[in-house]
Amino acid sequence: MKPIRRLLFIFLFAALASCSLPVGDTTPGMNTIYTLAAQTVNAELTHLATPQPSPTPTSLPVLISSATATLTPPPVWTSTPSPVPCNAVRFITDVTVPDGTAMTSNQLFTKTWRLKNIGTCTWNSAYSLVFDHENAMGGPVSQPLTTGTVAPGEMLDVSVILKAPVSAGIYKGYWILRDANGVTFGLKGNDPFWISIVVDPSLPHELIANYIAAESGSVRSNGLVRNDIWVGDTTDNAASQVFLSFDISSLPFTATIVEGGVTLSNGYSIIGDPFGKLGCMGVFQQDYIPLDTADFFAGAPTGAFTLLCEPGTLDTSITDNDFKAALQAKLGSTRIQFRLQFRDKLTNNDGIADQVRLGTPKLVIKYTLP
Numbered sequence: 001m002k003p004i005r006r007l008l009f010i011f012l013f014a015a016l017a018s019c020s021l022p023v024g025d026t027t028p029g030m031n032t033i034y035t036l037a038a039q040t041v042n043a044e045l046t047h048l049a050t051p052q053p054s055p056t057p058t059s060l061p062v063l064i065s066s067a068t069a070t071l072t073p074p075p076v077w078t079s080t081p082s083p084v085p086c087n088a089v090r091f092i093t094d095v096t097v098p099d100g101t102a103m104t105s106n107q108l109f110t111k112t113w114r115l116k117n118i119g120t121c122t123w124n125s126a127y128s129l130v131f132d133h134e135n136a137m138g139g140p141v142s143q144p145l146t147t148g149t150v151a152p153g154e155m156l157d158v159s160v161i162l163k164a165p166v167s168a169g170i171y172k173g174y175w176i177l178r179d180a181n182g183v184t185f186g187l188k189g190n191d192p193f194w195i196s197i198v199v200d201p202s203l204p205h206e207l208i209a210n211y212i213a214a215e216s217g218s219v220r221s222n223g224l225v226r227n228d229i230w231v232g233d234t235t236d237n238a239a240s241q242v243f244l245s246f247d248i249s250s251l252p253f254t255a256t257i258v259e260g261g262v263t264l265s266n267g268y269s270i271i272g273d274p275f276g277k278l279g280c281m282g283v284f285q286q287d288y289i290p291l292d293t294a295d296f297f298a299g300a301p302t303g304a305f306t307l308l309c310e311p312g313t314l315d316t317s318i319t320d321n322d323f324k325a326a327l328q329a330k331l332g333s334t335r336i337q338f339r340l341q342f343r344d345k346l347t348n349n350d351g352i353a354d355q356v357r358l359g360t361p362k363l364v365i366k367y368t369l370p
Contacts, residue, residue, distance in 0.1 A: 232355030239346035261319030267359020279344025
């Protein structure tokens with residue numbers, strides 16, 4: 001029952017009671033009735049003023065909508081890709097001379113970078129490698145990038161011949177590319193790539209000399225002198241010995257030889273079974289010039305600087321103290337020469353060629369200066 005309605009009911013009851021009560025001294029008077037009514041009202045008001053606990057709902061209303069909700073997807077943000085420039089390059093690797101390589105004073109070396117064309121234009125001979133700044137190390141101001149073409153997505157090895165500075169220290173040189181219109185470009189737009197070396201004058205110098213083809217050749221036991229450098233025997237059972245000449249005129253007279261030797265690994269081929277049928281091949285020092293039939297050694301050779309007894313030894317650098325001593329003794333001369341022959345047998349007389357056909361032998365020398 002609502003509070004207002006309850007109060008009205010109480011007053012109505014009091015009024016009806018006052019009308020039905022008999023009048024007399026033994027019955028309560030009107031003041032008594034009003035007092036009781038007032039007390040009842042006050043009690044009710046007190047009850048209403050006291051906070052009442054809220055009823056615990058047995059269930060919650062469920063709102064059901066007959067309309068189907070439509071979800072609006074969030075906006076999709078798209079970006080416009082940056083256009084690929086005509087000229088762009090990516091550094092792939094240092095093919096030679098990685099950063100921090102130690103060099104001796106005035107050492108010549110070839111620096112090669114592997115680069116990739118990541119632009120939309122094809123590189124050609126009108127493009128150039130250009131020195132940008134810091135230390136050029138004796139390199140050119142510019143040189144053609146390639147003699148052919150490098151299409152987008154292709155790679156190119158770019159080389160330049162440099163020379164280490166004289167003084168000890170860390171040196172760095174920066175290089176960049178230039179297109180046919182004279183516009184330079186590099187890594188990430190216009191950043192140059194570089195070469196970094198450490199010059200240490202205390203390190204041994206190195207001299208690598210190719211054999212002199214015009215002064216080298218082979219002499220056969222049948223008296224033939226040839227310009228090939230084939231050592232072994234032939235189908236007509238003639239023995240063939242090889243003679244190699246090297247230019248050492250650039251060795252300083254004051255040098256101290258630290259290491260020396262011959263490398264035969266570049267471009268050789270093997271015919272037949274020379275090591276199996278003829279034995280070990282020896283390297284001997286022998287001065288000759290000019291080369292003629294008298295240089296053929298027919299006896300039992302001794303004093304080999306080294307012996308090569310199986311094919312795999314051709315792939316290793318042949319160094320020995322005998323080489324070092326021979327080179328030290330030759331300082332001040334322009335040439336040092338060697339004879340190569342199979343020591344155990346000149347030929348096995350089977351009518352089959354058993355030969356080592358050399359490609360480009362090299363002489364490797366390491367030396368220090370006072």
